[in-house]
Amino acid sequence: MTEPEVSDSLKTFGVVLKALRDETGLTQEEFAHRVGYSPGYVAKIEQGKRFPPRDLAERAEPVLGPLAAKLLRAAARSLTRKVGLASWFHEWAAIEEEAVSLYAYECRVIPGLLQPEPYIRAIFERRLPPLSEEQFESQVAARLARQSLLEERPNSSFTFMIEQALLERRLGGDATTDALIDNLLTQGARRNVEVQIMPLRQEDHFGAGGPMYLAETPSNQWIGYFEGHDSSLLQTDRKAVSSMLRRYDKMRAQALSPRDSASLLEQMRGAQ
Structure with missing residues (x-):
């Protein structure tokens, strides 16, 4: 890597x-x-x-x-970092590095820790204003490097909830989507990783508030995280984070189980 x-x-x-x-x-x-x-x-x-x-x-x-x-x-x-990670993302990236539990819900784009290289490139190719070649390769390398967390932290639990619509969109084309589905199946097979798909039709959906990330620190404190257009927000208020956790728990019950999610991904892969 x-x-x-x-x-x-x-x-x-x-x-x-x-x-x-x-x-x-x-x-x-x-x-x-x-x-x-x-x-x-x-x-x-x-x-x-x-x-x-x-x-x-x-x-x-x-x-x-x-x-x-x-x-x-x-x-x-005196620290600075000139890698492809955005400056507003650094603090959350550091929290990710030591989290004992990480929850992610996405309805816009596949979470960065699960993106294969073709999908990453498809995202950055559509960045506006366009990136220079040096910026492009630096950001691809930085995102790939972050993914080592899934392997390096086998005692940390990672749970990813992804809207089925993100797969149906087929960003980057068939080959990119094939690589994406293969990677979701591979990462979801790890003992410390769960991948759940939220089906296209779900009338009782608690995710109307949009994407959210939650991390449990080694001291068992939960921190919330949101991203917007080139900006981010860390949420440390206990009441607000508790509300996020409650919504996430509701959504986990509404999404397909990890096993059923893997079956759906295999069906989608085989139908292509």
């Missing part, structure tokens, strides 16, 4: 973290275990290939000491 371009400040942060970890004599695996992240995630932060989570310094302080935590906070303040 292609890794995204990294900025100098991300590389610097990674070097600082590695030096502080080495100073304590801890391996990546030992440090990762003590701060509650996977070794692969820590490795990519040290390589400058992942944006560090907001609470890394806080988690690292009992392990590396207060001075090290102070240095990490200072390095974090």
Whole structure:
């Protein structure tokens, strides 16, 4: 899988973290275990290939000491990232990286974590104003790199609810739709991933409010997320997030089960 371009400040942060970890004599695996992240995630932060989570310094302080935590906070303040992830998406991307549960409902476009490369390219080809070739390839690479979460976090639960209309639309044509359906079947077969299709006809539908994403943090706090036109909103108000969770639970009961969803996808694939 292609890794995204990294900025100098991300590389610097990674070097600082590695030096502080080495100073304590801890391996990546030992440090990762003590701060509650996977070794692969820590490795990519040290390589400058992942944006560090907001609470890394806080988690690292009992392990590396207060001075090290102070240095990490200072390095974090200077971070920039020139990869294809939009600036307004960075905070949610960091939350995704450490979520123990992730819920997604989409009625506009297939969730980014489930998009195969042909589908990603079909989306960015229709971006206005048009992207430069460098921007185009950078954004494709960044989106593909994010998808490693499904493999790297086998103990996290991912639930995706997708409107059948998104498949019937056939964005990008038959070959792109074939690749999309194949990928949904492949990812949905993972033990930690569920893919549910909301059928075209559903008279009792609780999704009129539009797409929504929900993440459960390692401290079991739920955070909501919405996207608009080149903008986003994190929702941390407990009452509002509770309302989102209730709507999501209702919709999960209205959508096809993961098994029935897979059967529908196989039927759609075979009918093409």
